[in-house]
Amino acid sequence: MSATVLIVDDSETVRQQVGAALSQAGMQILEARDGNEGQKMIESRQIDCVICDVNMPNKDGIEMVRDVKQNDKYRDLPIIMLTTEGAKELIEKAKSAGACGWVVKPFKANLLVSAVQKLAAR
Amino acid sequence: MNQEAMEVVQSEFKLPLSQLIECYAGSAPFICQADEAKHTVEDGDGVLVTTIGFGDESFRGSLLMLASKKTTISLSQSNVTSVTDWFGELANQLAGRLKNKLATYGVLPQLGLPVTLECSEISVRSQNDDTRLWQVEMKNGRLVVLLRLEAFDHLEWIRTDETVTAEEGSLCLF
Numbered sequence: 001m002s003a004t005v006l007i008v009d010d011s012e013t014v015r016q017q018v019g020a021a022l023s024q025a026g027m028q029i030l031e032a033r034d035g036n037e038g039q040k041m042i043e044s045r046q047i048d049c050v051i052c053d054v055n056m057p058n059k060d061g062i063e064m065v066r067d068v069k070q071n072d073k074y075r076d077l078p079i080i081m082l083t084t085e086g087a088k089e090l091i092e093k094a095k096s097a098g099a100c101g102w103v104v105k106p107f108k109a110n111l112l113v114s115a116v117q118k119l120a121a122r
Numbered sequence: 123m124n125q126e127a128m129e130v131v132q133s134e135f136k137l138p139l140s141q142l143i144e145c146y147a148g149s150a151p152f153i154c155q156a157d158e159a160k161h162t163v164e165d166g167d168g169v170l171v172t173t174i175g176f177g178d179e180s181f182r183g184s185l186l187m188l189a190s191k192k193t194t195i196s197l198s199q200s201n202v203t204s205v206t207d208w209f210g211e212l213a214n215q216l217a218g219r220l221k222n223k224l225a226t227y228g229v230l231p232q233l234g235l236p237v238t239l240e241c242s243e244i245s246v247r248s249q250n251d252d253t254r255l256w257q258v259e260m261k262n263g264r265l266v267v268l269l270r271l272e273a274f275d276h277l278e279w280i281r282t283d284e285t286v287t288a289e290e291g292s293l294c295l296f
Contacts, residue, residue, distance in 0.1 A: 010235070013208040017200050055214070055233050080295075084218020085233070086288035087225040101295040104288050105215055106145050111293045119295075 003120035008038035009053040021109035035059025048120040054083040069098030078119035127277040138219035160245040175234035193263030210236030
């Protein structure tokens, strides 16, 4: 069965770009526009991997990861941050919140696809 | 804005701007500083203006970009359904790259969210020491970037190697 990946990003264009790369690899795509929507979707759907932006309105990506990971049910859910930022301090913050990876935009589709395939298969 | 900090930003800004445009345009752009730039609608095409703010407790700044819709669409690697969203995302990626450069000086500003508007004609000017304007010429068209910084106190930004940043396009699994 193909993996279901949730893309959380306030940019419709980024959701499309990431979604196109992953769906070409046979994955099912779900989308959310901010951390609140993303969290609701994680709690209501069967999701194998999440790709999440950092800077978003309402609830940012790191806040969403922290809130989701407070529930033991999602302890093993892989969440990769996809952002324009690369500062060590922020990466450490995401790691402590429970994220399992960090990708700096513009992303390389082949790298992202193979990472998601690897994580979703765990 | 004190000159020292502006010089840091000015020297650190051109390379990320060039790299980002090259990544989406497919070839290196020609970038030059200017005092004034004007964009007017051509053949029914619209002009897009996007702006994003950033800052911390010691300074604040904003980045403004102008380009025609046609140029903006040509900078996308996929079919874009919302050209305003894509232009805002480009500004976000540029501001993120500037933030990564400033991180090497121990400065970590917060980024705002981009806001994009469409207009028929707009002109921008870099009149003061706190504003810089660049014209980016590409095979896909022309992009104008305006950067403004305002310091609350005297800033001394000294380069440090302590803050390591992840490279663009890189993927790191923890």
